[in-house]
Amino acid sequence: MHRRHANLALSQNISAVLENLLKNYDNMQRPASGVGPTRVRTNMLIRSMGPISELDMEYSMDCYFRQMWRDERLSFNSSIDQLSLNIKMLEGIWKPDTYFLNGRGSYVHMITRPNKLIRLSSNGSILYSMRLTIKAKCPMLLQHFPMDKQTCPLIIGSYAYTDRDLVYEWDQEINVAWPAAIYLSQFDLISFPFRNATVHRKSGLYSILQVNFNLQRHTGYFMINVYLPCTLIVVLSWVSFWINREATADRVSLGITSVLTLSTISIESRTSLPKVSYATALDWFLLVSFGFVIATLLEFASVHFFTKVTYEHG
Known part of the structure:
Protein backbone atom coordinates (compact mmCIF):
# COMPACT_ATOMS: atom_id res chain seq x y z
CA MET A 1 0.00 0.00 0.00
CA HIS A 2 2.82 2.38 0.88
CA ARG A 3 4.54 1.60 -2.46
CA ARG A 4 1.32 2.27 -4.37
CA HIS A 5 0.94 5.69 -2.72
CA ALA A 6 4.59 6.45 -3.46
CA ASN A 7 4.18 5.55 -7.15
CA LEU A 8 1.00 7.62 -7.38
CA ALA A 9 2.72 10.63 -5.81
CA LEU A 10 5.68 10.26 -8.17
CA SER A 11 3.38 10.06 -11.19
CA GLN A 12 1.52 13.17 -10.11
CA ASN A 13 4.81 14.95 -9.53
CA ILE A 14 6.03 14.07 -13.06
CA SER A 15 2.75 15.21 -14.61
CA ALA A 16 3.00 18.51 -12.71
CA VAL A 17 6.59 18.99 -13.88
CA LEU A 18 5.67 18.39 -17.54
CA GLU A 19 2.65 20.67 -17.40
CA ASN A 20 4.78 23.41 -15.86
CA LEU A 21 7.46 22.97 -18.54
CA LEU A 22 4.99 23.37 -21.41
CA LYS A 23 2.97 26.18 -19.84
CA ASN A 24 4.92 29.03 -21.43
CA TYR A 25 6.82 26.96 -23.98
CA ASP A 26 6.89 28.15 -27.60
CA ASN A 27 7.47 25.18 -29.90
CA MET A 28 7.84 27.50 -32.90
CA GLN A 29 11.12 28.84 -31.55
CA ARG A 30 14.25 26.73 -31.64
CA PRO A 31 16.49 26.24 -28.58
CA ALA A 32 19.29 28.79 -28.04
CA SER A 33 17.61 31.19 -30.43
CA GLY A 34 19.59 34.42 -30.57
CA VAL A 35 22.58 32.84 -28.81
CA GLY A 36 24.00 30.48 -31.42
CA PRO A 37 23.11 27.48 -33.58
CA THR A 38 21.27 24.51 -32.10
CA ARG A 39 23.51 21.44 -32.26
CA VAL A 40 21.90 18.12 -33.10
CA ARG A 41 23.93 14.96 -32.50
CA THR A 42 22.91 12.00 -34.63
CA ASN A 43 23.61 8.28 -34.77
CA MET A 44 22.20 5.32 -36.66
CA LEU A 45 21.93 1.60 -36.07
CA ILE A 46 21.47 -0.27 -39.33
CA ARG A 47 19.12 -3.24 -38.90
CA SER A 48 19.06 -4.43 -42.51
CA MET A 49 19.88 -3.24 -46.00
CA GLY A 50 18.35 -4.18 -49.32
CA PRO A 51 17.22 -4.64 -51.92
CA ILE A 52 19.75 -2.67 -53.94
CA SER A 53 18.32 -2.03 -57.39
CA GLU A 54 20.58 -1.35 -60.36
CA LEU A 55 17.53 -0.78 -62.57
CA ASP A 56 16.19 2.11 -60.47
CA MET A 57 19.61 3.03 -59.02
CA GLU A 58 18.34 3.09 -55.46
CA TYR A 59 18.62 1.13 -52.24
CA SER A 60 16.57 0.70 -49.09
CA MET A 61 17.56 0.19 -45.48
CA ASP A 62 15.89 -0.34 -42.11
CA CYS A 63 17.46 1.52 -39.21
CA TYR A 64 17.08 3.15 -35.82
CA PHE A 65 17.60 6.87 -36.37
CA ARG A 66 18.41 8.87 -33.24
CA GLN A 67 18.72 12.63 -32.72
CA MET A 68 19.88 14.38 -29.56
CA TRP A 69 19.81 18.06 -28.72
CA ARG A 70 19.54 20.27 -25.66
CA ASP A 71 16.65 22.59 -24.90
CA GLU A 72 17.29 24.46 -21.65
CA ARG A 73 13.65 25.53 -21.55
CA LEU A 74 12.79 21.91 -20.71
CA SER A 75 15.26 21.51 -17.82
CA PHE A 76 13.71 20.64 -14.45
CA ASN A 77 14.56 19.77 -10.85
CA SER A 78 13.43 16.33 -9.80
CA SER A 79 14.61 13.16 -8.11
CA ILE A 80 14.42 11.46 -11.53
CA ASP A 81 17.26 12.27 -13.93
CA GLN A 82 15.51 11.04 -17.06
CA LEU A 83 11.89 10.71 -18.17
CA SER A 84 10.54 8.45 -20.91
CA LEU A 85 7.67 10.40 -22.45
CA ASN A 86 4.66 9.61 -24.57
CA ILE A 87 5.08 10.49 -28.24
CA LYS A 88 2.24 13.01 -27.89
CA MET A 89 4.84 15.13 -26.11
CA LEU A 90 6.45 15.61 -29.53
CA GLU A 91 3.56 17.79 -30.62
CA GLY A 92 4.30 20.29 -27.86
CA ILE A 93 8.06 20.71 -28.21
CA TRP A 94 10.43 21.97 -30.89
CA LYS A 95 11.99 19.32 -33.17
CA PRO A 96 14.60 19.63 -35.94
CA ASP A 97 13.17 19.45 -39.47
CA THR A 98 15.52 16.67 -40.51
CA TYR A 99 15.14 15.06 -43.92
CA PHE A 100 17.18 12.91 -46.33
CA LEU A 101 18.53 14.95 -49.21
CA ASN A 102 18.84 11.97 -51.56
CA GLY A 103 15.78 10.14 -50.23
CA ARG A 104 13.09 8.82 -52.54
CA GLY A 105 10.57 7.53 -50.03
CA SER A 106 10.95 6.94 -46.31
CA TYR A 107 8.44 6.02 -43.65
CA VAL A 108 8.19 5.43 -39.90
CA HIS A 109 7.00 2.00 -38.81
CA MET A 110 3.54 2.21 -37.25
CA ILE A 111 2.88 -1.37 -36.03
CA THR A 112 1.62 -1.85 -33.43
CA ARG A 113 2.15 1.75 -32.42
CA PRO A 114 4.35 4.43 -34.00
CA ASN A 115 7.92 3.23 -33.47
CA LYS A 116 9.12 6.41 -31.79
CA LEU A 117 10.81 7.12 -28.49
CA ILE A 118 11.48 10.36 -26.64
CA ARG A 119 13.45 10.81 -23.42
CA LEU A 120 13.94 14.02 -21.50
CA SER A 121 16.84 14.55 -19.09
CA SER A 122 16.77 16.96 -16.16
CA ASN A 123 19.32 19.26 -17.87
CA GLY A 124 17.04 19.66 -20.90
CA SER A 125 18.75 17.08 -23.14
CA ILE A 126 16.34 15.30 -25.48
CA LEU A 127 16.75 11.91 -27.13
CA TYR A 128 14.43 11.40 -30.10
CA SER A 129 14.60 7.94 -31.66
CA MET A 130 12.53 6.32 -34.40
CA ARG A 131 12.60 3.24 -36.57
CA LEU A 132 12.75 4.16 -40.25
CA THR A 133 12.77 2.42 -43.58
CA ILE A 134 14.69 4.66 -45.94
CA LYS A 135 14.75 4.43 -49.74
CA ALA A 136 17.49 6.57 -51.24
CA LYS A 137 19.19 7.22 -54.57
CA CYS A 138 22.41 5.40 -55.35
CA PRO A 139 24.12 6.62 -58.54
CA MET A 140 25.97 3.69 -60.06
CA LEU A 141 28.73 3.35 -62.65
CA LEU A 142 28.35 -0.04 -64.31
CA GLN A 143 31.33 -0.19 -66.68
CA HIS A 144 32.87 -3.00 -64.61
CA PHE A 145 29.60 -4.83 -63.90
CA PRO A 146 29.41 -7.52 -62.48
CA MET A 147 32.90 -7.13 -61.00
CA ASP A 148 32.17 -3.61 -59.80
CA LYS A 149 32.26 -1.62 -56.59
CA GLN A 150 29.53 0.87 -55.78
CA THR A 151 29.15 3.72 -53.29
CA CYS A 152 25.64 4.39 -51.99
CA PRO A 153 25.42 7.65 -50.01
CA LEU A 154 22.93 8.76 -47.38
CA ILE A 155 22.79 12.52 -46.82
CA ILE A 156 21.01 14.03 -43.81
CA GLY A 157 20.26 17.69 -43.26
CA SER A 158 17.76 20.37 -42.33
CA TYR A 159 15.11 21.45 -44.80
CA ALA A 160 14.79 25.08 -43.67
CA TYR A 161 17.47 25.99 -41.11
CA THR A 162 20.87 27.21 -42.32
CA ASP A 163 24.08 26.45 -40.46
CA ARG A 164 23.60 29.69 -38.51
CA ASP A 165 20.54 28.14 -36.85
CA LEU A 166 21.09 24.38 -36.92
CA VAL A 167 24.28 22.31 -36.99
CA TYR A 168 24.33 18.51 -37.34
CA GLU A 169 27.10 16.40 -35.83
CA TRP A 170 27.74 12.68 -35.75
CA ASP A 171 27.64 11.24 -32.25
CA GLN A 172 31.26 10.50 -31.33
CA GLU A 173 30.43 7.33 -29.38
CA ILE A 174 28.15 5.47 -31.78
CA ASN A 175 27.77 7.45 -35.09
CA VAL A 176 26.93 4.64 -37.58
CA ALA A 177 26.65 1.08 -36.27
CA TRP A 178 26.56 -1.95 -38.58
CA PRO A 179 25.99 -5.29 -36.79
CA ALA A 180 28.15 -8.16 -38.02
CA ALA A 181 25.06 -10.36 -38.45
CA ILE A 182 23.78 -8.33 -41.42
CA TYR A 183 24.23 -10.18 -44.71
CA LEU A 184 23.64 -8.78 -48.19
CA SER A 185 22.72 -11.23 -50.95
CA GLN A 186 24.59 -9.53 -53.79
CA PHE A 187 27.18 -7.34 -52.07
CA ASP A 188 29.81 -7.20 -49.36
CA LEU A 189 30.03 -4.04 -47.28
CA ILE A 190 33.65 -2.89 -47.47
CA SER A 191 33.38 0.26 -45.36
CA PHE A 192 30.99 3.07 -44.41
CA PRO A 193 32.95 6.32 -43.92
CA PHE A 194 30.97 9.26 -42.57
CA ARG A 195 31.58 13.00 -42.36
CA ASN A 196 30.16 16.36 -41.35
CA ALA A 197 29.90 18.89 -44.16
CA THR A 198 28.07 21.94 -45.46
CA VAL A 199 26.28 22.45 -48.77
CA HIS A 200 25.58 25.72 -50.51
CA ARG A 201 22.09 26.65 -51.67
CA LYS A 202 20.56 29.90 -52.83
CA SER A 203 19.42 30.72 -49.30
CA GLY A 204 22.81 30.06 -47.68
CA LEU A 205 24.96 27.29 -46.24
CA TYR A 206 23.35 24.22 -44.70
CA SER A 207 24.88 21.70 -42.32
CA ILE A 208 24.65 18.08 -43.46
CA LEU A 209 25.77 14.62 -42.42
CA GLN A 210 26.85 12.04 -44.96
CA VAL A 211 27.65 8.35 -44.78
CA ASN A 212 28.85 6.39 -47.82
CA PHE A 213 28.18 2.66 -47.97
CA ASN A 214 31.01 1.18 -50.07
CA LEU A 215 29.84 -2.11 -51.58
CA GLN A 216 31.55 -4.83 -53.59
CA ARG A 217 29.43 -7.14 -55.71
CA HIS A 218 29.43 -10.92 -55.39
CA THR A 219 30.32 -12.55 -58.73
Missing part, protein backbone atom coordinates in the same frame (compact mmCIF):
# COMPACT_ATOMS: atom_id res chain seq x y z
CA GLY A 220 29.23 -16.11 -57.89
CA TYR A 221 25.73 -15.74 -59.37
CA PHE A 222 27.06 -14.43 -62.68
CA MET A 223 29.80 -17.07 -62.85
CA ILE A 224 27.23 -19.84 -62.52
CA ASN A 225 24.45 -18.37 -64.68
CA VAL A 226 26.32 -16.40 -67.37
CA TYR A 227 30.09 -16.91 -67.61
CA LEU A 228 30.17 -20.70 -67.31
CA PRO A 229 27.21 -21.38 -69.69
CA CYS A 230 28.60 -18.97 -72.30
CA THR A 231 32.04 -20.57 -72.12
CA LEU A 232 30.54 -24.05 -72.56
CA ILE A 233 28.42 -22.88 -75.51
CA VAL A 234 31.49 -21.47 -77.24
CA VAL A 235 33.38 -24.73 -76.68
CA LEU A 236 30.33 -26.65 -77.94
CA SER A 237 30.32 -24.62 -81.17
CA TRP A 238 33.83 -25.92 -81.85
CA VAL A 239 32.44 -29.44 -82.18
CA SER A 240 31.51 -28.51 -85.75
CA PHE A 241 35.24 -28.68 -86.61
CA TRP A 242 35.08 -32.46 -86.23
CA ILE A 243 31.81 -32.94 -88.14
CA ASN A 244 32.05 -34.15 -91.72
CA ARG A 245 32.30 -31.15 -94.03
CA GLU A 246 29.52 -32.60 -96.19
CA ALA A 247 27.10 -32.54 -93.22
CA THR A 248 26.15 -28.95 -93.92
CA ALA A 249 22.81 -29.04 -92.11
CA ASP A 250 24.38 -30.40 -88.90
CA ARG A 251 27.09 -27.74 -88.84
CA VAL A 252 24.71 -24.85 -89.60
CA SER A 253 22.11 -25.97 -87.05
CA LEU A 254 24.79 -26.28 -84.34
CA GLY A 255 26.10 -22.78 -85.08
CA ILE A 256 22.64 -21.17 -85.22
CA THR A 257 21.62 -22.88 -81.96
CA SER A 258 24.74 -21.54 -80.25
CA VAL A 259 24.01 -18.00 -81.47
CA LEU A 260 20.37 -18.13 -80.33
CA THR A 261 21.33 -19.49 -76.90
CA LEU A 262 23.88 -16.71 -76.41
CA SER A 263 21.26 -14.16 -77.48
CA THR A 264 18.83 -15.49 -74.85
CA ILE A 265 21.46 -15.31 -72.11
CA SER A 266 22.42 -11.80 -73.19
CA ILE A 267 18.80 -10.58 -73.06
CA GLU A 268 18.20 -12.19 -69.66
CA SER A 269 21.34 -10.65 -68.18
CA ARG A 270 20.19 -7.15 -69.21
CA THR A 271 16.69 -7.29 -67.72
CA SER A 272 17.88 -6.15 -64.26
CA LEU A 273 20.11 -3.35 -65.61
CA PRO A 274 19.20 0.19 -66.69
CA LYS A 275 19.47 1.13 -70.36
CA VAL A 276 22.86 2.81 -70.04
CA SER A 277 24.65 4.24 -73.07
CA TYR A 278 27.90 2.35 -72.47
CA ALA A 279 28.93 -1.30 -72.50
CA THR A 280 29.51 -3.16 -69.26
CA ALA A 281 32.18 -5.79 -68.67
CA LEU A 282 29.46 -8.43 -69.04
CA ASP A 283 28.47 -6.99 -72.44
CA TRP A 284 32.06 -7.21 -73.65
CA PHE A 285 32.30 -10.83 -72.52
CA LEU A 286 29.06 -11.73 -74.35
CA LEU A 287 30.27 -9.84 -77.43
CA VAL A 288 33.53 -11.83 -77.48
CA SER A 289 31.53 -15.06 -77.06
CA PHE A 290 29.36 -14.05 -80.05
CA GLY A 291 32.55 -13.39 -81.99
CA PHE A 292 33.91 -16.89 -81.35
CA VAL A 293 30.63 -18.57 -82.37
CA ILE A 294 30.24 -16.47 -85.52
CA ALA A 295 33.88 -17.07 -86.39
CA THR A 296 33.16 -20.80 -86.21
CA LEU A 297 30.29 -20.40 -88.70
CA LEU A 298 32.42 -18.26 -91.01
CA GLU A 299 35.25 -20.80 -90.85
CA PHE A 300 32.91 -23.57 -91.92
CA ALA A 301 31.44 -21.46 -94.73
CA SER A 302 34.90 -20.52 -95.98
CA VAL A 303 36.22 -24.08 -95.90
CA HIS A 304 33.09 -25.44 -97.57
CA PHE A 305 33.17 -22.78 -100.31
CA PHE A 306 36.88 -23.00 -101.16
CA THR A 307 36.84 -26.79 -101.00
CA LYS A 308 33.94 -26.87 -103.45
CA VAL A 309 35.65 -24.37 -105.77
CA THR A 310 38.91 -26.36 -105.67
CA TYR A 311 37.03 -29.60 -106.39
CA GLU A 312 35.16 -28.11 -109.35
CA HIS A 313 38.30 -26.62 -110.88
CA GLY A 314 40.48 -29.50 -109.98
